[in-house]
Amino acid sequence: MSKTPIYRIKGLSHQYHSSPVLEIDELTIPGHSIIGLAGPNGSGKTTLLKMLAFIEKPSSGTIWFDGKEAEPFSPLVRFQVTYLPQLPYLMKRTVMDNVTYGLKIRKDQGDHRLKGYEALSMVGLSGDELANRKWFELSGGEMQRVALAARLILKPRVLLLDEPTANVDENSSRLIRKAALLAREKWNTTLLIAGHDMDWLMSICDDIIYLFQGQITGRGRHNILFGPFQQNSEGGWEQTIGDFQRFAVTRPPSENSVAVILSSDMHITPQNDSIPGKGNAVKGVLTNLRIETFRNTVVATVMVDGFCFIVDLSEDQKHNPNLYPGREVFLSFHPKDIKWQQP
Template sequence: MSQNQPILRLAGLLKKFNGFTALDSVDLSVSEGEFLAIVGPSGSGKTTLIRLLVGMDEQTDGTIWLRDERLDTVPANERPTCMVFQSLALFPHRTVGQNIEFPLKIRKVDAARRKERALELLNLLRLPEHYYDRRINECSGGERQRIALARALAFDPEILFFDEPLSALDYRLRKTLEKELKDLHQRTGKTFIYITHSLEEAMVMSDRIAIMRKGQFEQIGPGEEIYARPQSRFVAEFMGEVNLFPARPGEGAHAFEGLAVDDKAAAQQGLIAAEGAYLMVRPEKVRVLEEGERADFTTAGTVHAGYLLGSRRQYEIERGDQKPLIIEIVQDGSPPLADGARVRLGFDAGDTHLVERD
């Protein structure tokens, strides 16, 4: 999907508010037709970034390039980009049709052509044509999402930005719209840049995920890669439930807190217990060991709490004063682990990943 020429390029983009650095000299390059999700907790700078990109705010330093042209010097209303707002920002005093046609009206497209395009977009977004004359307040949450999207597509932007538009919807509707959005991205071939604090949303839809932390990109890459090989503890924890074992460099080349280790297997995988590093294993990779069964890394503890997660069951395993271990076992009909039972746990070096920093 990605082509060579980047459609959008940020170089050293910096934004300060009264001495507070909201965006700390970020660089980024987005390919034509890509679906990029920018994910981060609140306050990580993602909203600041998108506001700079659409021109609602001005950067303190740095540049934004759209292909070969400077974008940051262009006023917001002249930028060939469009954003779907968190609140959707549909005009309550206009009908659905008038909302969708709005960007065309501003461009002085004649009324007949405008209506034709609005009806096309209603079709594209699977809304019935008679919605054209509806009032916004007569539409449901999901319909409003589609109308906002149709309006943004009517603008025909080079890049379409999304500022967490699905965050206010209930779970099922959100899931449906996530899939529709991904489908729409494929059908229109446009470049989508989607901001969200929900990793799940980012994973479902995007080609690449950029994780933000304290005004910087912590890691950028395809979802699978970020999930399997996070570069920092922050990303590892942000990408879902995870077990992290701090390195104990003083105790051996492959020593991690609370784990018995098979040194040969650990060495083969290059799992060096460097200062500040963590050994990471996802809950679904940890097994409950039978009597005498071996694993590259082993530990033991007491079953503390169990939660049913649909197809899997999650347990917290208490291990003295160390952080409880989280494990997930696929429901296969075997009886659940009893509360308070002593268990031996293990996982293999190949299922782990070395996280190098905090």
């Protein structure tokens, strides 16, 4: 990751039909980094990606690219930044024609077919098998990866991905992750990835930016609970997780408040006893364990009724044979550890 920012944003604001959808006072994105954008539907993730792709101009504010002020379709950013929407569009041509189209537009003089084979290989597809296949003969996962190959062939300085794993199977998701990491390794590409799959985002991103109602509510590898929060019959406050489970929280400062819980303040155990903050536990499944060498810790990913949480394991838990992927666990935190933020 470079210390020099590839993007700098100041006073960014955007409206659709006079309704504000994005308000960002200031933001920097380091070069050569992989940054995730997380938040509920309508939080502004796609709008921000379009601003950073320079395909849509903000209502107000300034975006600097590589230290220079940039606007849509300016020579500074043309062919430097490429964007893959959630539902990729393929031309009614062969796979190879789709993958190499950008090279033709750029008037690249190299061997387009060879480069097309290399780009397809990066996303786990065989040029021999797919080069002459028509666009309508592809599965959803193949279509997504062909569209990604059409971006990778340009060796972009910045690659923006909008929900790249939303409509693909697990194997395609894994291959998309591999291709994204390879782009950074080979070309120092900076990636910004919007997604709902927090487990996937955590596995690839250096940093995660959380958006809510068009504003940044947090940044880092921590847990976010979005409102609204409910007051129960006893006067306490809580957040429903899934259909039946609930987390107790302290009183939110406002109805739009966002609860932030650090991964170091989350706890898991195989049993529903001896839990710190007992009485505030929900049942989930431990889906992943990974080592974060730069923090010298082991991080667990726990899914609770479709919600993803990350937990730093204690020294004792790192050696607990009863904590393994697929194991049912209980997840808890103490309400006093919540850090409230306003969008």
